[in-house]
Amino acid sequence: MQDQTLTSVLSRRWLGWLQGAERGVLTKRRARTGYAFIAPAVLILVVTNLIPLLATLYLSFTEYDLLSPPQWVGLGQYESLFQDTDFRNAIGQTLYFTVAQVPLGTAIALLAALLLNRDMAGRTAYRTIVYLPQATSYVVIALIWVFLYDPINGPLNIFLTSMGGGPVYWLTDERMAMPSLVIMSIWRNLGYYMVIYLAALQSVPQELHEAAAIDGASAFGRFLHITIPLIAPVTAFIVVTWTIGALQMFTQAYVMTGGGPVGTTTTIVFRLYEEAFLFLQLGRASAMAMLFLIAVAALGLLGRRFIAGKEA
């Protein structure tokens, strides 16, 4: 009897140990599966993202033209960049493009969402139409707008002249070129941010509006004091995302204006492209890239904190 109990206890222990060991083996085997599943992705990310990132940092301290090995120059590239009026101009134009586009675009996106949030015939079709430019490329949209802006055959000028206005040289007038790119970029990006706002508006509880309406709040008052604060985190998200996108502007300028007239649409990425791939100044271009990365990353982190703060 006693013996049997002992055996059963022992065997139970053994069994437990065995099961534990088996579980250990299984855990190890699963961990190995995990590594195997993620290995290809990590390998490719290291080769195409991580190493290039570190290489950009290294190259930014060198002078390099692809032909002879990189020459270490310390902070030389950064120092000369800070004194480079062309680069300062590019920073200025990039900021102009961003500041002109993002607040105005965000406001229009919200307005568009409010318009299409109501029950009306064809609402889904309307949303799709506004979203369509977002699905296609910047090149396509840029070429379309070069045509829309064409001084002679473009619909915009045909309309203006028919109204008695003179032709506007949208893309070749120094003062008009950047605003023209801003208009075109808002037109292209609006659908995406409108859809995000539509989702946010759906999540505003209807009861709050009804309660406020009973208390005598006007529609505008309700919008100002209920809707706007409730969708503030979404607004923060939109502003940050749109800003980061706008700072990277290149294709519009390359296709539509070639960075001109007289550098008025030359952005940071445009300068970076010229420096690296037209002049083969890869060290200098890498220093530009690093400064650009710092700006974008700082903005991203700041935005993340702001969005999180608003939600809390």
Next chain:
Amino acid sequence: MHHHNPARRLLKSVLFQAGALLLIGMYLVPMLFIFAMSLRPSQEVFSRPGTLLPENVRAANYPDAVQSADFGRFFINSLGLSVIGTVLQVVLSCLAGYALARIPFRGRNLLFLSIIGLLIIPPQITMIPLFILAKFVPLAGGNDAFGQGGIGLLDSYPGLLLPHLINPLGIFLMRQFYLSLPEELADAVRVDGGTDWTVLWRIFTPLSKPAVVIVAIFSFQGVWNDFLWPLIITQRNELKTLQLGLTVFFQENTTEWPLLMAGVLMASVPVILLFLLAQKFFVTGVGAGALKG
């Protein structure tokens, strides 16, 4: 003080409707003019400048664009690259996303955070070293074993694909979706001796169709619409993608509006079709991603 003034409500409704129509007009009217221009005979652009609608309709602009500017070739290049890039990105995102969501292993959180960190890096930051890397790939494009002497992967299909092999955003989206699935589903397979491989491809991924569709569309659009990378690494005409080919055609024939607009419309068809087909998944996905912030 709850007003139910019918006249005011009607006015408000009319105002909203008018605003919506104005908004739609700002999109539809340009689209109609682009379409009209794509059907215009070339000589009309000069003989009747300053008019909007064509006198004669010429549908042959479309086949002409395909032939004269080699848009057909560019189209096939873009399509091939986009399909391969999409398949690679989706498969790798599923594998990595599943591992990050479902398999406990050492260093998992660190890996996940690093991948999130990569999301913030704009592609322009890494393109210079990537270009250098492509040039010095050993034994490719006339290079010797040390990567010297030739052009490596520059001006080649693999080179064009280089930045599109993987997308951290895809990994992130798949991980989030796999996290939301109940573990019991996996247990049922494991009892029958199924491995993680079976769980991933037989159970979890079929259940994650919305996420897969979103990742696939993002990937396809990313490759199809990319411009800067093809611009810097392509030399030969026959390797050009559609975006690059359109731009070069425009630079060489600035006033060939009919052919250009026909090309532009054709270049948008695949991505727009894809978007319309998957709209249901897509719109919810964009909204959901945004609200998570």
